[in-house]
Amino acid sequence: MIDPVQDIASILLSPEQIKETVARVAAQINRDYTPADGQPRKRKLIVVAVMKGSVFFYVDLVRAITVPVELDFVKVSSYYAGTSSSGQLKIHLDLKRDDYENIDILLVEDIVDSGRTLKSLTENLRGRGAASVRTVTLLDKPSRREVDFKADYIGKEVPDEFVVGYGLDYDERYRDLPYVGILHPRVYTKSEG
Ligand code: IMP
Ligand code: MG
Numbered sequence: 001m002i003d004p005v006q007d008i009a010s011i012l013l014s015p016e017q018i019k020e021t022v023a024r025v026a027a028q029i030n031r032d033y034t035p036a037d038g039q040p041r042k043r044k045l046i047v048v049a050v051m052k053g054s055v056f057f058y059v060d061l062v063r064a065i066t067v068p069v070e071l072d073f074v075k076v077s078s079y080y081a082g083t084s085s086s087g088q089l090k091i092h093l094d095l096k097r098d099d100y101e102n103i104d105i106l107l108v109e110d111i112v113d114s115g116r117t118l119k120s121l122t123e124n125l126r127g128r129g130a131a132s133v134r135t136v137t138l139l140d141k142p143s144r145r146e147v148d149f150k151a152d153y154i155g156k157e158v159p160d161e162f163v164v165g166y167g168l169d170y171d172e173r174y175r176d177l178p179y180v181g182i183l184h185p186r187v188y189t190k191s192e193g
Contacts, residue, residue, distance in 0.1 A: 004174055008165075008181035012158055015178050018166060021155040022057070025136060026064035028153055029106070033067045041067055043102045043131055050121070051075040051093065052175070053110030056167040057138040057155075061108060072096065074107075076117060089120040100130040110168050111139040111158075115149030139163065139180065162188065 013021065035041055047069045049058040062069060075093035097103075105125055109118055118135050125133045136153035143160045162185075164170050165177030170188060 004177060007174070007184050007187045008177070009161075009184040011179050011181045012163060013156060013166070013180040018060075018179065021138070022060045022064055025153050025155050026061055029061075029136065030066045033065075033104070033106075043104050044070060045104045045106060046070045046072050046095070047106045047108060048072045048074055048095065050107055050109045050117070053167045053169065054108045054138070056175075057110060058108045061136070069106075074121070076121060089117060089124075091124075095125075100125070100128045103130050104132045105130045105134070107133065107135045109135060109137040109151070111141065111163070112137045112149065112151055112154075113141050113144045114146040116147055118151065119147050119149040138166070139168075 033041065033045060045067060047058070047062050047065065049055055049071075051073055052075070062071060072095050073093060074091065074095060077090050077092065107118065107121060107125075112118055118137070122133045122135060134152040136155075137151040138155040139158050140151060140154045140156070141158055141160060161182045162170060163180055164174035164183045165180045167175050168180065169175045170183055174183070
C-alpha cells in the first residue's frame with residue numbers, strides 16, 4: 001500500500017503553522033494596500049496565482065486579504081520533472097486582460113528557488129505597463145538563488161531541501177498533503193537496487 005507519509009522526512013510547516021503564516025503575510029499585505037486616508041483604493045488589485053503549486057496558499061491568502069481584489073491565474077514553467085531548474089520560463093496560461101493601466105498585480109507563488117520564475121514573470125508584467133507588480137511567496141530558499149530576486153512578502157525561509165505538500169509537488173505528487181514537509185531524498189535518488 002502506498003502511504004505518502006512514509007516519504008516525508010520531517011514536517012516544516014504544520015497545518016497550524018501554515019494558518020499563522022498566512023495570517024501574518026495577509027496582515028502585511030492589508031497594511032500595504034489599504035490607503036492611509038481611509039478612502040477606497042483607486043487602482044484595481046489583481047491577485048494572481050502562479051499555478052499550480054500556489055493554489056492552496058492562494059485560496060487561503062485571498063480570503064484573508066481585506067481590500068477588494070480580482071482573481072486571476074497564470075501557469076508558467078521553469079521546472080520540469082525532477083528537482084533542478086531548467087532556467088527557462090514558458091507561459092502556458094496568461095492573464096486575461098489587454099489593459100494594465102491602473103492595475104496593481106500581486107503574484108502568489110509557492111516557493112522561490114533559483115528565482116528565475118518570478119524574476120522573469122515580474123519583468124514581463126512590468127513591461128506590459130502595470131502600475132505595480134509585487135510578489136508573495138509561501139516559502140523561500142535563498143541559498144539556491146541563481147538570479148537577483150527577492151519576494152516582497154515571504155512566509156517562511158526553508159533550507160536547501162526538496163519540500164512538498166500544501167500545493168507543492170514532486171512530479172505532481174504530494175500536493176494534497178495538509179502540511180509542508182521535506183521529501184525523503186530516497187524518493188528522488190536512484191536506489192542501488
Ligand atoms: P525558480 O524559478 O527556480 O525560483 O523555481 C520556482 C518553482 O520551482 C516553484 O514554483 C516550484 O514549482 C518549483 N520548486 C522549487 N523548489 C521546490 C521544492 O522544494 N518543492 C517543490 N517545488 C519546488
Ligand atoms: Mg511553481
